[in-house]
Structures are given as structure tokens and as C-alpha cells.
Amino acid sequence: MKYWNLKKINQSALDKTGIIPRSISKLFEKFKRELDPNAEVEALEEFKVSRYQTVASVKYLLCLFIVPILVNQLSKSFVFGPCINYIWNQQNHSIFLNDSQEERAFAELQRFEEKLHFEILIGKVDDVSPNFVNNKITQKALEVASKYSNESSSAMKNILADVLSSTVFISMLIINKRQFSILKSFINQLIYGLSDTAKAFLIILLTDMFVGFHSPHGWEIIIEAILRHFGLPESRDFIFIFISTFPVILDTIFKYWIFRYLNKISPSAVATYHNMNE
Template sequence: MPADSGRAGAGAPGPAGGRSSAELGVGEWGTQSWYEDWDPSVRYSPNQVDRIADEGADRFRKLTQNTGPRDKWITPLLDWDAVREGLDPDQERSEQMITGEALVNKEESQIAVRYVARLIGIPLVTGFVISRALADPILNFSLRNNPDAFELSEMQKVEGAEAVHIEETRLRLDMAIGRAPPMTELQMFEHLAEFAAEVQEEERHHNETILINAVSDSVSFATFAGILAQPTRSREATKNTLARLFYGLSDIAKAVLIILVADTLLGYHSEEGWHGLIELVAGHYGIEPSEEGVVIFVGVVPVIIDVLFKYWIFIGLNRISPGAVVTIKVVDRH
């Protein structure tokens, strides 16, 4: 494909009827089929090339009249469009349609892989760099120079007191059985004071790590949302690829995949999983979840997800794959 010369469409007549190259549509650059390149004497800008590629993809998708979902209440006994396409005497047209659609799907799959890699890699790298290059040095400086920074919470103080009490009990047991030399009360107090200072310092470092995690995750989430919100061709290609992969599964495979996801999130073992997930997320950010809040969350959120899931099965999946819906109903009965 010729490189952009910077003079495309700038007043020079194009190869199709005296129009400029910017006005050219699909199949108007001097070729006779989709697997031939355009006239090398014509220069195209990257925007023109992208527009031609998008128009080509749309045209190939429109060649097949059987793309849209049928009405969910009317299912014809005989698909006349499929019969007409199967008996199409224009073999060259059919071959070009199949070849072109395969090329479009292949290109979309490659674009989708690169887009997903960027969608995952860029936010992670950005959050890591921001947290380590900016947040970590600033918070370390504050930790070393400000004794009141990253003060312990009430729960941390209680846990620290329990750790000191356990250390005292351990020392007294060792002295009683002769595994440690006897200590006076003053020596015991000094040892426990030193141990308590170590516990406090560890908890302060833990609070610093929690704040760094919050900064890193916030930057990563903002970057992820910014990339995902951009209406780019890569996002559409990824959406088409995922839809093609799902629709390409058999009805049984669709049903098994849906049942697996539903039972994982909403099965009778899911309550323990939700509890573990809440504790993991809360511990990552240093939050102390209350028991009442956890019970309300586990009792409400899975129910909402279950309702939305069933609504999607009834409205969406029932139109695109009725066989999968029937399989799911049969499995639910057993």
C-alpha cells in the first residue's frame, strides 16, 4: 500500500470520473476485485485508507441478508434467504463475499487482541509508575519526618495491644519453664515497650502501603475508563470479535458457559465467595467492613444480578439462541 505523500485529495482529479481521491468509495480506485491492490499512481492519506476499509467491512456485512436476529415470536419454517444464497449462480461473487468476510474477521480479531492488550497493559503500567515514582517517595518522606502521619486506627490499636499481651505471655511462659532467663518487671516493661514500638511502626508502614494501593488503583481505573470510553475502531472491532466468538458457539456450549457463570456468582456456595471477596477488597484498601453492611451487600447485590441475568436471558438470548434457552431450562429442572 503506498505511503501518504501529504498531497492526497488536494485539487488533483482522482481516477474515478474526475473526482478527487477523497471522494472515492469502495471499489473505485481501479481494481476489479477485493484481493487486488489499488492503482499505485494514486496517493491516499491514512484517514482515506481507514474510511475505505470501514466501507469495505460494512459492504461485506451487508452482502449477507441473514445477519439480523429474527423476530422472537415469528420463526419461519424455511429460510428463503439462505436457500437463495446457497443457489446463487454467481460463484465468483460468492467466493469474493466469503473471502472478504474472512479477511475482515481476521483483521478485526488482530485489532481486538491489540486493543485488549492495550486496555490491560497501559492502565497497569501507568498506575505502577505513578505510585512508585510520585506517591511512594512523598509518602515515605512524610512517614520519616512526621510522627503523626499514618496514625493507627482503633482496630489496629486493639490488634497491637493483643500482640503485646501475647508477647508478654510468651515471655512469662519461657521464664517459668526455664527457656529464658528471669527478668525483672522493669526489664519486662522495657522489652514490651520496644516490641510495641515495632508493632506501631509496622502498622504505619501498612497504612502507607494502603494509601499507595489506593493511588495506584485510582490511576489505573481512570486510565482504563479513559481508553474504554473512546469510540475508536479498535473498540468496535473488539465488540464484534467477542460477539462473533459467542454466537459461534453451539447452543449447548452457550448454555454451559451461562450456567457456569451464573452458578459461580449466584449458586448456593456463592455466599461464602462474596464474603471472601468483600474481605479481600476491604483489606486491600484498609477498610474495616461492618458485619451488618456485609450481610446487606450479600443479601441485595446477588439478587439484583440474578434479576438482570434472567432478564437478559428472556429478552436477549431468547432472540439470538432459543436452543440455548431451552437447554438452560432443562438443566434448571434437574
């Protein structure tokens, strides 16, 4: 019963515009509700349903975030981590998983060697014997090798743990269809219940953040971090192709959503968006 009332309440946010303007129809509906002798009972019932929707949505949303993160960290620390460390230490694996790691490791070692020679030239290092220099470089090389070996093993742990947590997340969406439907209705009510200025502000903020003229640098950093997280090669060609295509696709989706849905539900918000964007 609660779920049926919930759908009934939130359906008004998604109704299409008719011949009569929505503002006038809402005015007549308001008078009708106020003259209804059962208006107080219906308002109380609507409040109970709205409160149930909010509480259920917040709980489900927290579970969607917390449970996969816990599964990811626990599986990485107690399941995949020990297994991969044991296999990694038992067998002679390559330190680097790709050429990008080699380039970063060699560049780091080269910077250390150049810094060491610079300190020798300015007299900051007293011992300038070849053995001292070789020992310093050898120690740094071992540190770099250990660092990138751990990075390679961590990438394998990340892949397994992320696959498991993603499976848990998708399973929660599929199994709890009712809670997901309530959450979807709550989000729709929250978004379409905003004022026109707030809607326009959020649209401009999202479009400028993800598809604006300054967003390619942010996308480049995000893609590099993701590739390193999974131990994948940092191909510059792939990154540039992604940056040149994906924001365009996002921009098209934003414009389609504005034209197809928001323009019918809240045309005044679209007008406000155009005025703010000019």
C-alpha cells in the same frame, strides 16, 4: 470500508428472530452463497475482515489491561510512593487509619503474648525474667506498629494510584471509540458463536460463582480485601448488607439478559441451560 464490512458481518449475530425459523433461513442463505459465482471472493474478504477484527481486538484488549497496570505500579513506585513516605515521616501521623486496623493489631500482639507465656510454661524459653518478657513484647509491639503504619501509608498510595489508572483506563475507552466498537463486535461474535452447550455451561458457571449458594463467603473475602486495600473500616454491617443485596441484583441482571436477549438470539441455548440446571 473495513469497519463497515465488519459491522455487516457481526450484525447477523444480533438479529432478532422472525416468522421463519433461523435454522431454515440460514440453510437458504447457505445455498444462496454457495451458488453465488462471487462466493469465493466474498469468503476471502470475510476472512480478511475477521482476521483484522481479531488482531485489532487482541491488541486493544492487551493495551486496556497492560497500560493501566503499568501506570498504577510506576506512579505508586516513583511518584506517589516517595511523596507520601516523605510526608508520612515528616509529620506525626496516627499509626491506624480505622478501628479495624487497631483490632487486628491488638489481636496479633495478644496472640504473641499468649504464645510467649505458653512457651515459658512448657519450658521452651529458658529466661523467664520480667525484663526478658517485657523486651520481647516491646519488640513485637514495634514490629506491629511498623507493619500497620506501612499498611496505612500503602492505602493512601493505592487510592491515588488506582484513581490515576482508572482515569487512564476510562480515557482509553473514550478516545479509542473505534477500537472499542471493534472489540465489542468481536466479543459479541465470540459469545454468540459458541455452541448451545458451551453457552449454557458458561451461564451456569458464572451464576453459581457469583450468585450461587456458596458465593457469600467469597464475596466476604473480596470485600474485606478491597476495604483493606483502600484503608477503609471493615464494617461487618456493610459487608452483610452488600452480600445480601448485590448477588440478588446480579442474579436479576442474568435472568433479564437470558429473557431479553439470549432467548431471542438462541432459544435452544436457553432450553439447554434449563435442562442442565435441573
